[in-house]
Amino acid sequence: MANFQYTALDSKGIQATGTVSAASEAEAIQQLRSQGLYPTQVVAAGAAPAKGAAPAKGKAKKANTKKVGVIKRKPLMVFTRQLATLIESGLPLLRSLTVLGKQEPDPIVKTTITSLSDSVQGGATFSESLAQHPRTFDRLFVNMVKAGELGGVLDKVLDRLAEYMEKADKLKSKIVSAMIYPAIVMFIAIAILIFLMLVVVPRFKEMFDGESKLPALSRAVFGFSDFMLDNPLFLPNALYLFIIFAIGVIGFRSWASTDKGREKVDRYKLIIPGVGKIQRLSAISRFSRTLGTLVTSGVPILQALGITKDTAGNVVIANAVDKIYAAVKEGESIVAPMQASGVFPPMVVSMVDVGEETGQLPDMLLKVADVYDDEVDSAVGRFTASLEPIMIVFLAVVVGTIVLALFLPMIAMMKEASG
Secondary structure (H helix, E strand, C coil): CEEEEEEEECCCCCEEEEEEEECCHHHHHHHHHHCCCEEEEEEECCCCCCCCCCCCCCCCCHHHHHHCCCCCHHHHHHHHHHHHHHHHCCCCHHHHHHHHHHHCCCHHHHHHHHHHHHHHHCCCCHHHHHHCCCCCCCHHHHHHHHHHHHHCCHHHHHHHHHHHHHHHHHHHHHHHHHHHHHHHHHHHHHHHHHHHHHHHHHHHHHHCCCCCCCCHHHHHHHHHHHHHHCCHHHCCHHHHHHHHHHHHHHHHHHHHCCHHHHHHHHHHHCCCCCHHHHHHHHHHHHHHHHHHHHHHCCCCHHHHHHHHHHCCCCHHHHHHHHHHHHHHHCCCCCHHHHHHHCCCCHHHHHHHHHHHHHCCHHHHHHHHHHHHHHHHHHHHHHHHHHHHHHHHHHHHHHHHHHHHHHHHHHHHHHHHHHC
């Protein structure tokens, strides 16, 4: 056995150095890979590395990955789908990467593909090459590809990955689209309120300066307008309100980023009227599709549960998955901890129970995901339909209250004049 000095990078791209005992350089590299390290240089202890020496086999060009940017979601989906199609048509992996790299117009995607191609050409597996870019290819992506490599079904796994990302993106787009309308209406309502308070109300107030008896509603509106128009330190109080609001938002986000705060926020997300149901349905859909896709692709159930927990997107769901993981690790069924968590609806628990009994758990999880995708679609449609009249009424009440406050004194004056 000899000692070998190495320089390696972990999955986050952080450099590490050390010494490893092995019979040969190849065995030393294999040991480092089994520890989750990516060696860039391995030399016998005491031997000076040659100037400009090439990186260790299987990790060529690794040092350059630090300069590679993060691929956005949609280009990543396109890349995955194209790569799956090329491999399915019979092209070798390296040739497929070369073809995609040559035709790719996006410089970030092109650089990433080139880095992957160089790494694979240097002897690394595709999953190892992907793991060198953790900001682009998450654990789900890397582990599914690894399972595909081991099972000899890389094209099918890439196809499943592309389908998974497309459906997840479609689900996210539906939820975001549902939030656009109320956000626009709320913005318009606030803009109208500010315009009325700063421009229209002060002109009406001048008309009633001599009036001693004004309706309570009018006095309240005129008082709020005065508050917004006051200029201490040359700053209107409206700006102070905005600063206070901004400080409140920053403080809330800071609190929500803590473990305790995030858990409370995620728990409230699941019970907010209207929105909470959509959040719960989408979280269950994501859990089912992620776990089903991983297990279908050949990833071991415990490893699949660990990845599903990391990609749950909600702490409450992640905690439930963690309990499922602990139960399965002890040799128990998935069903009992799912039911005990109180997070998963009875229908989901029943379908998973049937899937376990029949040995078709992956297929059943994917069916659950399809069912809940449709449920999310329906829930979003119902939420949007019910929100439209509520927002219109809200806008009408805001504007109507101010208009009524402006005209009440005029009506009172007309009654006095006629009387």
